[in-house]
Amino acid sequence: MLFQPKCKECGLRCSSIEVLGPDELAAERESWPQERRDQFAKRRSPTSHYLIYEGPGGGNGWGDEIPQERAALFLAAIANPTPEAMKACGLYDSAGLCTQCREFYCPTHWSISATGYGTCPRGHGKSLDPHWHP
Helix, strand or coil, X not given: CEECCXXXXXXXXXXXXXXXXXXXXXXXXXXXXXXXXXXXXXXXXXXXXXXXXEECCEECXXXXXXXXXXXXXXXXXXXXXXXXHHHHHCCCXXXXXXXXXXXXXXXXXXXXCCCCEEECCCCCEEECCCCCCC
16 A cells, blocks of 8 residues: 655655555556666565655665564554554654644655754654764
8 A cells, every 4th residue: 555645835745655465566666767676576575564665754765574563553554644653653754744733744844954853834843864863
């Protein structure tokens, strides 16, 4: 299942969460460069669940195998994208969801600083980069 919430301010995609069940192919696979398709085919276990993620704070590149229990958390968050559901998934940047105003924003409208701290258009802030250290 592919979930790509749109920014409340500009309507652009702010993140992408795709959960693949065993033997499922990525929804946007045909638009990928051939090298990415080849690498994905090599790395993807056809018997496992898989997560492909990209958000304001980063992503997981080619994707990662995930246990069925974590896939269920993501599917629940896609069905009902609340701050609590996003937190349960372990997404540091909450897929662009501001947990206070409960709206999604793209990286531009998060006004992300060089330190990885972002401020939504309503003034709520949070660190969006789990890897930044002073």
